[in-house]
Amino acid sequence: MPALIEPHDEFMGAVQQIILSSSETDYIDQLIPVMKDVRNSDRATNLIQALNQVSNDREAEIERICNSNHQEFISSVNQLQRVREGTVTLTAEIMTLSQSIEASTEKLAEQKKALVDSRSVRQNVDDATQALKDCLEVLRLANQVHDLLAKKNHYAALRVLDELQNVHLREVTRYKIAEMIERSVPATQRMIAEAVMADLHTWLFRIRETSQFLGEVAFYHTEMRRARQKERLEQDEYLGSFKLNSAVEMVADESEEFDVLNNEEVQVDFSPLFEAMHIHDALGQNEKFRQEYAATRRRQKELLLPTTLDLLDEEGAGLSSLLESIAGFAIVEKATMTRTENLRTAADVDELWDSMCQSAVTLISTALPTVDNDEKLLKIKGVIALFIQTMESWGYSVSSLDKLLLTLFDKYAQLLKQRFSEDFQEIVSTDDYMPMPIGNLDEYDKVINVSWYTPDKERELLSFPCVLPFSQMYPLCCIDIRNFLNHIYLFSDDHFQNLNVIDETLKNSLDELLCEKVSRSLVERLSSQYPGQIVQILTNLDHFETACQELQELLVEARSSASAAGPIVLRATEEFSTAKKRAEKRIFELVNSKIDDLIETAEYDWSSTYVPDMASPYMQELTRYLSNIMSSVLLGLPVQIKELIYFESLSHISTMLLALPFDQSIRRISPQAVHAFRLDVDHLVDFVRGLDNSVLMEGLDELRQTAELMSMGAEGRDKAEEEFFDVERGRKKFGRVDKMNGAELLEKVSQGSAAASAQAEAKVTSPTVDKKAGTFSNFSSRFGVNKGQS
Known part of the structure; x- marks a missing residue:
């Protein structure tokens, strides 16, 4: 629907x-x-x-x-039929053409397939070519690393390796060669590190070999600074109070620039070290490099130090080489610390320095006992002082070396003391102990210049030849004393911080030399029996005492330590004073011994009845001896000592003579004996009075007053006692006579007078007196001889 x-x-x-x-x-x-x-x-x-x-x-x-439209259709059909025929023809042609095209298409397809295949191959070839190029570039860079290593361009090699690792290898990561080269990068880095370390070790070896020469150049530069400082001292004394390396000295010496590491003599290039540091920094191995470098320097330090040291080398090459090498090594260390960062710390450098100093001190201390010459020791000290001053300028601590200088100075002082001790001993033992003859003015000037002696006469008034009071040993000892002073102070010319030790050692050494080798040696010779030698020793001791007093003032002026104050007192001054007293005592002993011998010949006959008309022969001999010894043997002594000997001798004579009548065996003293005693005392008094010295006369007051009291007692006891015991008159005439002694003598004289009176009465009543016997008795009483003597 x-x-x-x-x-x-x-x-x-x-x-x-x-x-x-x-x-x-x-x-x-x-x-x-x-x-x-x-x-x-x-x-x-x-x-x-x-x-x-x-x-x-x-x-x-x-x-x-x-x-x-049938007709038209027929026409069209006919036309179409014709067209169809043409179409069939065309179709046949098309089929033929189609077959031809199909064959061509198949061939073209084959060609296209071949073309596609060839394009694929070409792409593969292109890819392979590019890969090959990339791999070749990688290989080229890898080879370039080794080439640069061969050419010692370590940092450039490291940079190429870094570029290879971080850039080019990433482009070929899909290839096995990248893996192989990637695995070889650490090994190559190690090769670069080892190569740069090998170059660094070579550099360090050369530095170690150059260390001694570098130290020698540094020592020479210090010597030049010393010379310039000395010149500045000569121009301005104020600058002399500043030591080498003090701020003032360094400022004053700024104009004299000198690079110890880069000069005409030596050039130290730190480039290998900087390169090694840079490379290890790039490798991230700073700490490893620092440790390895420190270990290498420690090993080099050990190789630098010998096992033993010979200090007896005439040129001192062993010690100089050791200290120069240490100095060069330490200078490089200090320069390395200042020119790099975090490679060498102050603790590292100071540790090596302390170690080298301790080793050097040990070597020197061990070899020091072999040195037995002070001049050699002074040279050793000079080298060490130069080393100390050089290294102090580089900021190193030298406290251990200062202690070594103390040890050297102690040894030096001992050697000096030993040498001069032998000199003093030889001088004292070979001296002739005779006044020193001077032949001409030049010789006189030389002796005066070296001796502490103030002549009595002006230089222009002298006539030659002349004789100086001291013997030859005195100026010779003075020369040795001055030489000893100079040698001691030579030790303080260079760097020596303990100047107070020099002053104290000098004082103690002088005391020891003068006391033990001079004073005591002279005291030992006081046992001589020759007064002339004792007198000369006393004269020498007196001049040595004066020399010590002058020497004390000289030591104060020449004192090394400016901080020290106060006087310097030599123990030898008191020693010579004491020795001089012993010499005086010895002279007193010899003189008093002779006096004792003469007084022993007195042999007073205190009951004699003979009245002499002149002083006893012993007293004449005694005054003649005193006169001779004072004018000949004691002539060279200072006046005060001669007066003291005179005084002591006269005091001894007085004491000996006063002891004669106080002999306990003497019961009575005859007036004739009193007269003989008074003649002897008066002879002695007249002799002393002729010396025109009131002090000596005062020494005979007791003897003179005693003889006068005895004479007064012989004239009459009552009058004598009245004079003697009367306070006022006794004080004036007999003030030096002890009351008890005076009373005893008056008693003996009184008894002698009574006995003489009784004997005289007996002779008057006796007709048979033998004149010859009386004559002999008188003679024996006068000269103190017995009948049995010839």
């Missing part, structure tokens, strides 16, 4: 759109949605029916058109 909608009508719209499609592609595009909606066979049938209906409608339309 027309009103009913056929099932295929719903597809008509879609079919119409399909028919109206402009191309096969659109046709399919319109058909696909319709076919998706066909769920079952009914809908498919409906679609086919719709398509058939459209086809039928088209055919009907064609038929209608054809029916209306």
Whole structure:
């Protein structure tokens, strides 16, 4: 029914759109949605029916058109027939052409396939070529690393290796060569590190070999600074108070710039060290490098120090080489610390320095006992002082070396003392102990210049030949004393901090030399029995005492330590004073011994009745001896000593003579004996009075007053006692006479007078007196001889 909608009508719209499609592609595009909606066979049938209906409608339309235009249709059919024939022909040709095209297409497909295959191969070749180029670049860089290593361009090699690792290897990570080279990078880094360390070790070896020369150059520079400081001292004394390496000296020497590490003589290039540090920093091995460098320097330090040291070498090459090497090594260490960061700390450098100093001190101390010459020791000190001043300028601590200088100075002082001790001993033992003769003015000037001696006469008033009071040993000892002073102070010319030790050692050494080798040696010779030698020893001792006093003032002026104050007192001054007293005592002993011998010959006969008219022979001999010894043997003594000897001798004579009448065996003293005694005393008094010395006269007051009291007692006891015991008169006339002694003498004289009176009365009453016997008795009483003596 027309009103009913056929099932295929719903597809008509879609079919119409399909028919109206402009191309096969659109046709399919319109058909696909319709076919998706066909769920079952009914809908498919409906679609086919719709398509058939459209086809039928088209055919009907064609038929209608054809029916209306039959003739035209026939013509068209004929035309179409002709066209069809042409079409068949064309189709045949097309088929032929198609076959030809198909054959060509197959060939073209094969060619295209070949082309596609060739393009793939070409792409693979291109990829392989690029990969090869990348790998070759990697290999080139790897080889370049080794080439740079061979050329010692370590840092450049490290930079190339870093570029290779961080850039180029990332481009070839998919290739096995990248893995191989990546694995070799650490080994290559080690090679670079080892190569740079090898170069650094070579540099360190050269530095160690150069250390001695570097130290020698540093020592020479210090010597030049010393010379310049000395010149400045000569121009301005104020600058002389500042030592080398003081702030003032360093400022004054700023104009003389000198680089010990880079000069005409030596150049130390730190580039290998900087390169090694940079490379290890790039490798992240700073701490490892620092430890290895420190260990290497410690080993080099050990190689630098010998096992033994010879200090007896005439040129001192062993010690100089040791100290120069240590100096060069330490200078490089200090320069390394200042020119780098975190490589060498101050503690590391100071540790090595202290170790080297301790080893050097040990070596020198061990070899020091072999040195037995003070001049050699002074040279050793000079080298050490130069070393100390050089290293002090680099900021190193030199306290251990200062202690070593103390040890050297002690040894030096001992050697000097030993040498001068032998000189003093030889001088004292070979002296002739005679006043020193001088032949001319030049010789006189030389002696005066070296001796502490003030002449009595002006130089222009002297006549030659002349004789100086001291013997030859005195100026010779003075020369040795001055030389000893000069040698001691030579030790303080260079760096020496303990100047007070020099002053104290000098004082003690002088005391020891003068006391033990001069004073005591002279005292030992006081046992001589020759008064002339004793007198000369006393004279020498007196001049040595004066020399010590002058020497004390000289030591104060020449004192090394400016901080020291106060006087210097030599023990030798008191020693010589004591020795001089012993010499005086010895002279007193010899003189008094002679006096004793002479007085022993007196042998007074205290009961004698003979009246002599002159002094006894022993007294005349005694005064003659005193006169001779004072004018000859004791002539060279100073006036005060001669007066003292005179005084002591006269006092001894007085004591000895006073002891004679006080002998316990003497019961009485005759007036004749009193007269003889008085004559002897008056003779002695007259002799002393002739010396025109009131002090000496005072020494005989007791003897003179005693003799006068005895004479007064012989004239009359009562009057004598009245004079003696009266306070006022006794004090004036007999003030030096002891009351008990005076009373005893008066008693003996009184008894002697009584006995003499009784004997005189007996002679008057006796007619048979033998004149010859009386004459002999008088003679024996006068001279103190017995009848049996010849």
